[in-house]
Amino acid sequence: MSPASEPLALLHSPLHASHVALGATMAPFGGWEMPIQYQGGGVIAEHTAVREAVGIFDVSHLGKATVTGPGAAAFVNATLSADLRKIGPGQAQYTLCCTGTGGVTDDLIAYLVSDDEVFLVPNAANTAKVVAALQGVAPEDVEVLDRHREYGVIAVQGPQSAAVLSAVGLPTELGYMSWQDATYEGLPVRVCRTGYTGERGYELLPAWDVARPLWDALLVAAAPLGGRAAGLGARDTLRTEMGYPLHGQDLSTEITPVQARAGWAVGWKKDAFFGRDALIAEKTAGPTRTLRGLVALDRGIPRAHQQVKGPDGRALGEITSGTHSPTLGKGIALALIDTAAGIQDGDELIVDVRGRPLRVQVQAPPFVESHVR
Incomplete structure (x- = not known):
């Protein structure tokens, strides 16, 4: 096999060694080697822990990108589907990056920092596509950067999630889809009250170098509450119980938000966003x-x-x-x-x-x- 035809090596999250130590079953996911379930538990036990207590997920494969410069928020609002003007700094929004024909390149979360900065969390395999789509139309003074390997992402989900965060000194009094910057061991952690399970929960974006000590501390805090590490197997059963879409299955470049009943994530009154004309035509005609x-x-x-x-x-x-x-x-x-x-x-x-x-x-x-x- 020539070097050009060799498969690309899977990426590892900053928590990879912890997963191995916990006996996780690992598998490829979006170009990353990620935990599907953990030894001594399994999907059902991990799923139940989230519904009844708390589960700790490594979702560091999720992308991270920044859009900065004069009018960065207005630029994002003119490209992604949801109306970013409906939220303020310190809030986040579910939105879509659509194709010109109305399909979905990716669904993602946009964190509004200021008029001049937006932080984006796309899906793993689509980060480069989202970044390229934005870079392709960005004004000269607006910079779009892929920062995938600079942050981990840890989801803390379940009725005991606030107690776990409090135990490690992170903020918990946040409204739904609101976020706050904090620190752990002197390094930054962005804390957002959101998630993909249908339970009260938080997604943490720690600096890459602090992700593992934070993960270890969260597991220690969760254990006496009936919590445990949870893999992507439980994440999938949890999100399906909620009817949350998975890109590549329920949303895709061939499945539009109109077809997927995700029209609530489209700012229909906006003057511009990727795929606007095609989506308005489909909505008017009916899918x-x-x-x-x-x-x-x-x-x-x-x-x-x-x-x-x-x-x-x-x-x-x-x-x-x-x-x-x-x-x-x-x-x-x-x-x-x-x-x-x-x-x-x-x-x-x-x-x-x-x-x-x-x-x-x-x-x-x-x-x-x-x-x-």
Whole structure:
């Protein structure tokens, strides 16, 4: 194999050695080697810890980028989908970086620092694409930098999350989607009250060099509260119970926010953002397919790419995300369904699970109660 054809080495988070010491099952994710689950627990135990106590996640694979310079916030507002004018400094916003045809290059969180600075947290594999899209249209005095390897990201999620942060001296009295800069061992940590689980929680952005001691301290504080380290397996079951989209499955360059029912993340009254004309046209005409929630009525687990059919056997769409819900004890899924079929909540459909019919009921997410606020 020539050097040009050799696979790229997986990146490691600043917490990699800790994961190995905890006996984590590691796997590739967005170009990084990340923990899927930990020895002595497993996905269900880690999922349950988040719902009932607290879970500590390493999500350092998430991207980090800065947009700085005169009018940086106005520039971001003219490119990304959500209306950044609706929040103030010290607040964060879920937003989308769309393509010219209305697809989604990535979904991300924008932290508003000031009129002249915005901090962005995209998904791992798409960071370079988001940075390139912004750099391609940025004014000369606005700088867009990829700072992926300068910060770790640790998510502390669950009803005991505030107690864990207090134990390590970090701020907790934050409104939903608000953030505050703090320090740990003299190095900066940005603390935001947000997350991807449906529970009250925080995402911490520590300087790369302080991420491991902070992680270790968080685990020590979480243990007596019934908390534990949690991997990306539990993160996926938790987010699916909430109906939160995963880019590359429920949102993509081929799946628009109109189709994915993410129009709430679009500032429709703005004069400009990537993909604006295409999205307005689709919204006006109505999407040909719509993301719907499904709950299994029989034993079985729906999985991505399985076909969804009507009671008459007619193909109606495809599963985008599917899993076993540890909270409900049954299969759940998100699926893109033909809008013309007129499917409503409560309707019964069929998922083709490797040739076996699985009865499912259409249900709007979240599938379990959210406590995020």
